[in-house]
Amino acid sequence: MNAAEFRAAITARAVAEGFSAVGYCAPSAIPEAAGRLAAFVAAGRHGQMGWMAERMSWRGDPAALWPEARTVIMLAESYAPGYDPLAVLAARDRAAVSCYAQGRDYHDLVKKRLKRVGRWLIEEAAKGSEAAEIKVFVDTAPVMEKPLAEAAGLGWQGKHTNLVSRDLGSWFFLGAIFTTLDLPKDEAETDRCGSCRACLDICPTGAFPAPRQLDARRCISYLTIEYRGPVDEALRPLLGNRVYGCDDCLAVCPWNKFAQAARETGYAARVGAPPLAELAALDDAGFRERFSGSPIKRIGRDRFLRNVLYAIGNSRDRRLREAAAAHLGDADPAVADAARWAVGRLAE
Template identity: 55%
Template sequence: MAQTQADPIVSELKARALALGFDAFGITRADARPDLPEKLATALAEGWHADMDWMAETEERRGDPLKLWGEARTAILLGVNYGPADNPMTLLDEPRVGIISAYARNRDYHDIIKGRLKELAGLLARRAGADVKVFVDTAPLMEKPLAEAAGLGWQGKHSVLVSRDFGSWLFLGAILTSADLPVDIPHQESCGSCTRCLDICPTNAFPAPFQLDARKCLAYYSVEHKGQIPRQFRRPMANRIYGCDDCLAVCPWNKFASVSREAKLRSRPELERPSLSDLVRLDDAGFRALFSGSPVKRIGHARFIRNVLIGIGNSGDLTLVPAVLDRLDSADPLIRGSAVWALRRLDPDRAEAMRLDRQARESDRTVQDEWMGEV
């Protein structure tokens, strides 16, 4: 944890944070990053937020914690290590396995962290007689630059926080408080000349170091995007069915995380290497049961099966064709359209034989287009 100046309240908070399962703790001024409004405005002007309109709608509050809560004086930033036991990129060599991002293989981190933050914030309120508010990343608070200011690490060239102790594998949460507390010294950015995270990106989603364009990001398309995956990103998705860990997994600082304390958040075994064959057959109830308490559940059944079908189309496995054919009759056009693409990739002759009849019976224009577009 960061080295905060000696203070009895802070010492008690740090000890309690450790007991609650937090691995990183740091304090900064709520107004420590006056550069944020300009950085955010630039990103929005460039369109790097894609169709995440909520970022633009909350721009004023997102760029300045004091606009979010005017009484805030101090920000306490906390991190939980979720480093995976194995390199998730090794699963790219197993095309019948669906890759779920490491952060989503356990309970929803929002639920895990928020309860702990509330308990810690309650302790602070009692000890300091101060007001407190807790934030996880669903709130319009830019926690990564604040965590950098609080000494938890630095934002790497992939835009994710990098820690000397935990590499690129930290969940972040924040407590804003009206109390004045001693602050930590920020870490210097320590990426040096390394560009591994930029070079590994399969879709060139980084316009420049420290900048991410969601319009080219596989994590964005598999998690946030509501429509069909744009054709140019389907083959690069390979068997990534929820998120993309490539830029995190190659970070050299992860090797230091491997000798740190064991991650308290371990993935559920059934989500470590699930079979695409099993996943594509999930109905809505089965999907909800499998991903109960997981962030994957938030994208809904149709978008998840969309992603699975893209993975199947990239698998080259003809034994999966019957499962794809079953999905051609789905009531949801998002699933039907992805099934068309998967079939045309796996068995183009069969797809061509079916095309005219299927097009004539298809009511959705986007699905009609899938029978004719490039694969």
């Protein structure tokens, strides 16, 4: 096979493995990324995510991450929910959990699929007497997946900074295969947001200073997942009943009318919208057992319980006062503080 034929075969294999879309770009295709990242970090908008400031030379320049790479294969995998993610926000006595965390941890599922495609690529290249090396990445390495995916034609970064696709809407994960093979590249996708600003207007905390700019320090996903310690009291009421992540800016995107149903059964909702009282009663062992195999498990019981107590404080349901008061003496200062705040809110 020539390069174009091999590329077509890779795409077919990736789709057969369960990916929804595949695109190709050069490692040098995002020259503006380094400057944008540096400005983001210099403004302090990364908050406690120190890993974003580390290895910025690699994160901003994929060619520096692995100089031998000639092609970046970007792959998208749909996790589109079959329900309205915003409906649960009205159920104040229940927990709202981001769609992506409703099923099994996507890191594991996507990486296994990437490795299968990668192994096949190496084997097929060897049949043509060509040596191929690969590296696979899913969200945990210094790789800027969204700019690379845009350069590979999979979508564009919308005004909420997330990737939007004409074929997948907003609901998809990204994975990357770096390879030493020089394969034909795609044209970058163009911005198709137009005058729409639904994602900016719905944000409860005003986390977007301007279109395509995010201040993570005000983002509910950051505050409930990445942020350690007590959340600013001015922001707590704005969290509502969101205990892990936030889907608001994704859910209102008009392009979601083209979203494809998730093919991976592991993404099916198994967490649901559990009662806040039930979650507040979990000890560490119970938390680990309940969220085994879920991305929720990685934040630990203390941070999760802190979020649950904020949600209880926002519930306006005085029946939950005892569930909050039970944690006033918790060993974790942030949990005890959240319990104090929740009890005070319910007493108002």
